[in-house]
Amino acid sequence: METYADLLSAITPTTGETRTMFDPATGEAVGEAPVQGVDDLERAIAAATAAQPAWAALGHKERIAALLRAADAVDRSAENLAQLLSREQGKPLNGPNARFEVGACADWLRATASIELTAETAVDDGQTHAELHYRPIGVVGAIGPWNWPMMISVWQIAPALRMGNAVVLKPSEYTPLSVLALVQVLNEELPDGVLSVVCGGREVGARLAEHPAIGKIMFTGSTATGKAIIKSSAGTVKRLTLELGGNDAGIVLPDADPEAIAEDLFWGAFINTGQTCAALKRLYVHEDIYEEVCEALTAVAAAAPMGVGLVEANVLGPLQNKQQYDIVARLVQAAKDSGARVLLGGNPDPEQPGYFYPTTLVADIENNNPLVAEEQFGPALPIIRYSTVDEAVAMANGLDVGLGASVWSPNLGLARSVAARIEAGTVWINKHGAVDPRIPFGGSKQSGYGLEFGVDGLKALGIPQVING
Numbered sequence: 001m002e003t004y005a006d007l008l009s010a011i012t013p014t015t016g017e018t019r020t021m022f023d024p025a026t027g028e029a030v031g032e033a034p035v036q037g038v039d040d041l042e043r044a045i046a047a048a049t050a051a052q053p054a055w056a057a058l059g060h061k062e063r064i065a066a067l068l069r070a071a072d073a074v075d076r077s078a079e080n081l082a083q084l085l086s087r088e089q090g091k092p093l094n095g096p097n098a099r100f101e102v103g104a105c106a107d108w109l110r111a112t113a114s115i116e117l118t119a120e121t122a123v124d125d126g127q128t129h130a131e132l133h134y135r136p137i138g139v140v141g142a143i144g145p146w147n148w149p150m151m152i153s154v155w156q157i158a159p160a161l162r163m164g165n166a167v168v169l170k171p172s173e174y175t176p177l178s179v180l181a182l183v184q185v186l187n188e189e190l191p192d193g194v195l196s197v198v199c200g201g202r203e204v205g206a207r208l209a210e211h212p213a214i215g216k217i218m219f220t221g222s223t224a225t226g227k228a229i230i231k232s233s234a235g236t237v238k239r240l241t242l243e244l245g246g247n248d249a250g251i252v253l254p255d256a257d258p259e260a261i262a263e264d265l266f267w268g269a270f271i272n273t274g275q276t277c278a279a280l281k282r283l284y285v286h287e288d289i290y291e292e293v294c295e296a297l298t299a300v301a302a303a304a305p306m307g308v309g310l311v312e313a314n315v316l317g318p319l320q321n322k323q324q325y326d327i328v329a330r331l332v333q334a335a336k337d338s339g340a341r342v343l344l345g346g347n348p349d350p351e352q353p354g355y356f357y358p359t360t361l362v363a364d365i366e367n368n369n370p371l372v373a374e375e376q377f378g379p380a381l382p383i384i385r386y387s388t389v390d391e392a393v394a395m396a397n398g399l400d401v402g403l404g405a406s407v408w409s410p411n412l413g414l415a416r417s418v419a420a421r422i423e424a425g426t427v428w429i430n431k432h433g434a435v436d437p438r439i440p441f442g443g444s445k446q447s448g449y450g451l452e453f454g455v456d457g458l459k460a461l462g463i464p465q466v467i468n469g
Helices: 004-011 038-057 059-076 078-089 098-114 149-162 176-186 202-210 223-236 258-274 290-302 322-337 389-396 412-419 454-459
Strands: 018-022 029-034 120-124 129-136 139-143 166-170 195-197 216-220 239-243 248-252 280-286 341-344 360-363 380-386 404-408 426-429 462-468
Touching (some): 029 078, 038 166, 038 195, 059 098, 078 098, 078 149, 078 176, 149 454, 176 195, 202 223, 280 290, 290 341, 290 360, 290 380, 380 389, 404 412, 412 426
Parallel strands (some): 139 216, 216 239, 248 280, 248 404, 280 380
């Protein structure tokens, strides 16, 4: 799209019921989103079912070419997409935020297109020859979140399309415009019916999860909603990839350099203003360097400007919605009520417009405090003191979630040995939350199951078939 106004006009409904979406930083109207229901979903699924066989018949080479053209389309509209994303979601244009997210969409499309997937020979002994292939599932239902609405949609869309499936996407009710705009741009280069969006509520999500024409559901969101999807999908034995809630732990070992790791710790926790499933949400620091880490981290956090996303200087924004703001405020208040030491923040301005909660660091807090034990999903980080590595590992493993974790030490051998003891789908060393389209990603425990990204992510969007003979 040539201009932001062109993009907004292209996704604005001309008929039917709509609802106004507001900027969480200013309260200003952003645009009109369609109010859709189960009938709209049925039409989208019918169109996807009709379009999918021809899309699958193109083969990998032609589908790869289409994904690469779609990536170019995202690049052409990148600034317009970033402006809309910043207005609707609240994240700033700069830093690891709106422009970063749109760029990641194009990069992820290209990376997914570049991954090789060939038949695997299981046995070839002169008498038996057996090969494992992956065939298209059919129509994939994708249900996305509000925190990274464009990027996570692409995580779902790109491998599904690459494998010959059609996709029906239900965005979060908080960020439908961002996803509508992204799909509008992608569909400049995709056949009709292969990719569609239905902007509905829970009844649309529930029907998508139970619909007999949907062969797989991909979902990123809360554990509670993931459990509901499991139940709804059981009647049709759907394949599922679920990336659910997390409360990621980081362990700083006593030989770490506080000054050297402070900025990476900060962005591991506060990327997207803390609204990231695999963000660092509870930090365990050895008593020998506890105060030094607190001091270094506070200095970095205090220097990161927060404000309206369209202001170029800002790198932190508001919470996306009032519900999430209230969760963060409640958990920080619980920490303050317990006598924990607030190093920074914890004092929201009730007169400030928008859902801004100040960057908050809390020290001298017990491991069972709600700010530690519950996922805050916002700009507040508890810092817990520990004495032994065994104690830190036990606390890190003490919750029923396990999406990601991290270990911080210049001694890579030691860090890896500690990482191997942590119950999480990914454990990063000296970084946190760094996803890569080549590297499998998925959760453990109640953080979900199934793998995304890389060859394993492609396989998860296909039906395995063995040719034996």
